[in-house]
Amino acid sequence: MRLIARYAKELENIFEVVTVWDEAVEKEQVPKNDPRIKTLTKTHPTAIWFERKMHDDFGILIEDAFDNRPLVHQERFPKSIHPMQKSFQKKSLAFDDYKAYKYEAIGGDGVFEVSVGPIHAGIIEPGHFHFSQAGEEMLHQEVRHFYKYRAIEKMLEGKTLIDAKPVIERISGNESIAYQIAWRDVVLQATKSQLPDVNHKYHALLLELERTIHHLTDLGFIPNDAGFSVALAFASKLSEEARRELKRVTGHRFGFAAIDFEAHTLDTEAMTVYLDTLQEAITFFESWIIDIPSLWDRFDTTGILKTEKALKYDTVGIVARASGLRLDRRDEPFYHEHGFVMQTQKSADVAARFKIRLEEVKNTLLMMRNFRVEACEAVKLGEVEDGEYFSFVESSIGELFMSIEINKGVIERFFVRDPSFVNWQALHLMMPGNIIADFPLINKSCDLSYAGNDL
Amino acid sequence: MIRFWNRRIKTGLLTENPEIDRELKVIQKEIKSLVSKKFAGSLAIRMVDSGSCNACEAECNALSNPYYDLERLGIYFVASPRHADVMLLSGLMTFNMVPHVLDAFKQMPAPKWVITLGACPAMEAPFEQTFAIKAPAEAHLSIAHHIPGCPPTPKEIIEGLLVFLRKM
Numbered sequence: 001m002r003l004i005a006r007y008a009k010e011l012e013n014i015f016e017v018v019t020v021w022d023e024a025v026e027k028e029q030v031p032k033n034d035p036r037i038k039t040l041t042k043t044h045p046t047a048i049w050f051e052r053k054m055h056d057d058f059g060i061l062i063e064d065a066f067d068n069r070p071l072v073h074q075e076r077f078p079k080s081i082h083p084m085q086k087s088f089q090k091k092s093l094a095f096d097d098y099k100a101y102k103y104e105a106i107g108g109d110g111v112f113e114v115s116v117g118p119i120h121a122g123i124i125e126p127g128h129f130h131f132s133q134a135g136e137e138m139l140h141q142e143v144r145h146f147y148k149y150r151a152i153e154k155m156l157e158g159k160t161l162i163d164a165k166p167v168i169e170r171i172s173g174n175e176s177i178a179y180q181i182a183w184r185d186v187v188l189q190a191t192k193s194q195l196p197d198v199n200h201k202y203h204a205l206l207l208e209l210e211r212t213i214h215h216l217t218d219l220g221f222i223p224n225d226a227g228f229s230v231a232l233a234f235a236s237k238l239s240e241e242a243r244r245e246l247k248r249v250t251g252h253r254f255g256f257a258a259i260d261f262e263a264h265t266l267d268t269e270a271m272t273v274y275l276d277t278l279q280e281a282i283t284f285f286e287s288w289i290i291d292i293p294s295l296w297d298r299f300d301t302t303g304i305l306k307t308e309k310a311l312k313y314d315t316v317g318i319v320a321r322a323s324g325l326r327l328d329r330r331d332e333p334f335y336h337e338h339g340f341v342m343q344t345q346k347s348a349d350v351a352a353r354f355k356i357r358l359e360e361v362k363n364t365l366l367m368m369r370n371f372r373v374e375a376c377e378a379v380k381l382g383e384v385e386d387g388e389y390f391s392f393v394e395s396s397i398g399e400l401f402m403s404i405e406i407n408k409g410v411i412e413r414f415f416v417r418d419p420s421f422v423n424w425q426a427l428h429l430m431m432p433g434n435i436i437a438d439f440p441l442i443n444k445s446c447d448l449s450y451a452g453n454d455l
Numbered sequence: 456m457i458r459f460w461n462r463r464i465k466t467g468l469l470t471e472n473p474e475i476d477r478e479l480k481v482i483q484k485e486i487k488s489l490v491s492k493k494f495a496g497s498l499a500i501r502m503v504d505s506g507s508c509n510a511c512e513a514e515c516n517a518l519s520n521p522y523y524d525l526e527r528l529g530i531y532f533v534a535s536p537r538h539a540d541v542m543l544l545s546g547l548m549t550f551n552m553v554p555h556v557l558d559a560f561k562q563m564p565a566p567k568w569v570i571t572l573g574a575c576p577a578m579e580a581p582f583e584q585t586f587a588i589k590a591p592a593e594a595h596l597s598i599a600h601h602i603p604g605c606p607p608t609p610k611e612i613i614e615g616l617l618v619f620l621r622k623m
Contacts (some may be wrong), residue, residue, distance in 0.1 A: 091585065092584070092586055119536075121534035125507070147555070148549055148551070151588070170581065170605075173508035173511075174510075237469060254510050451508050
């Protein structure tokens with residue numbers, strides 16, 4: 001079974017630990033006065049961040065874990081505070097004394113450590129990477145994040161689904177439409193409402209447009225990190241045009257507030273003109289870039305994530321598909337009817353992750369043509385019913401999982417697992433055998449979100 | 456590669472400023488002379504994200520695409536705070552980032568300025584106060600200029616930088 005998420009919530013007298021698998025949901029109850037659980041890391045290594053986070057959030061002890069370091073709470077965070085407990089209601093915290101974080105590092109003669117971040121050299125989100133080096137060669141890397149931790153989960157408690165929307169769509173700017181669709185699916189379940197087919201298509205069109213923007217950006221930045229900046233000039237022009245198209249359709253360059261239950265019209269002719277332009281440009285781009293040997297020399301065999309490791313680490317999205325796993329939330333009748341074809345690669349390297357994006361842009365173009373609708377309708381929603389609702393969306397990075405529990409009409413527990421949260425944990429597997437100068441290239445080939453990961 | 460250059464020559468220059476083109480032409484000279492007078496020909500910006508949603512960063516990256524090409528105005532994004540005149544600060548000043556933002560600011564050589572970017576650092580975004588947020592930025596640093604928007608578009612960022620330069 002594939003581990004999707006593991007998180008806790010507080011009920012009246014107990015904590016409940018929810019483990020979401022692809023085929024089942026398990027719930028385990030632990031007493032509040034002595035909360036302990038057993039680790040899942042022996043079979044599912046990516047459980048470790050979920051479990052370390054659970055300890056930070058609720059104070060639940062992971063009995064047999066090999067790693068008990070704090071995850072979200074950094075050097076200056078007060079030690080005994082577990083802010084996801086309902087009794088914690090403070091709106092501000094003072095900095096505590098500095099407690100050093102013990103990084104994973106490899107010792108040995110001549111082995112040295114390199115610390116990178118949280119502030120990086122480019123225009124990029126903050127996060128920390130800690131390398132153990134034998135000369136140029138990377139022996140090990142620890143990914144350390146949560147610098148952007150905003151406590152979104154706590155922030156949304158006590159809000160209605162409608163009031164939570166402006167925050168949810170701003171959790172990760174690159175995946176805003178995906179987050180909004182996950183929210184939409186929760187609203188539909190909670191109000192027992194149906195979405196008309198045209199709305200379904202209209203929203204799918206926006207999601208594919210968002211994917212196109214994100215993929216085009218990466219198709220420029222990945223070659224740029226291999227020193228081929230002319231590809232960035234070309235692809236960043238295309239991503240700017242795609243963003244302007246999103247602005248034309250939704251009124252916002254990132255599609256904030258685009259997914260709702262109102263009626264909208266779409267200028268399908270203008271959309272067709274745009275799609276034709278992009279089609280021509282991407283065809284040229286492919287025939288050109290595929291023919292640059294010095295670029296593929298950098299891409300091929302760099303940052304390999306073997307299929308069995310991709311599976312073991314429960315990876316999702318681009319990273320999983322580039323390693324040969326057939327994993328995509330769009331693998332369902334609605335998308336198949338509109339031209340979806342699962343894209344996978346075998347080489348599992350930077351080249352594979354680049355090619356997947358290229359293939360997906362082409363496939364997405366076909367789907368967007370099929371999703372064009374003149375208008376979508378206003379939907380009348382019923383009353384929100386209390387309960388626990390799950391939704392899954394394939395964002396431009398991978399599978400997004402959202403869980404919202406509603407009690408007395410307001411959010412009792414909000415949890416979301418960005419695809420990046422699992423994929424970040426597999427990043428270090430791609431490093432050994434590569435030189436540190438290739439790290440930015442490998443990292444960019446995955447292009448994971450920090451904001452969605454950190455919450 | 457020859458095919459690329461053929462296409463490149465046929466495409467010509469894309470750089471534009473759709474709505475502010477005329478205004479920009481008029482003040483382009485002014486920016487260039489301001490940058491040259493006050494910043495010895497180049498204004499170096501260090502972008503620091505203190506907990507944004509990444510949209511502000513995406514728009515700053517867009518400033519380098521062929522449509523905006525910010526560098527032609529003598530304004531550069533630099534890799535180190537030690538090379539910077541200005542810190543462009545986005546995000547909510549999270550509990551975990553504040554010490555690093557202040558470190559980066561300390562590393563900048565004087566004279567130095569902070570420009571806040573987007574709704575977050577001014578605490579104007581829909582995010583509400585939590586224990587993990589230490590915005591507004593002005594509680595920690597002296598802010599020379601604020602560029603509003605959620606996120607500000609590349610055009611709004613350019614205009615904001617112009618206003619900052621005029622203020623100087």
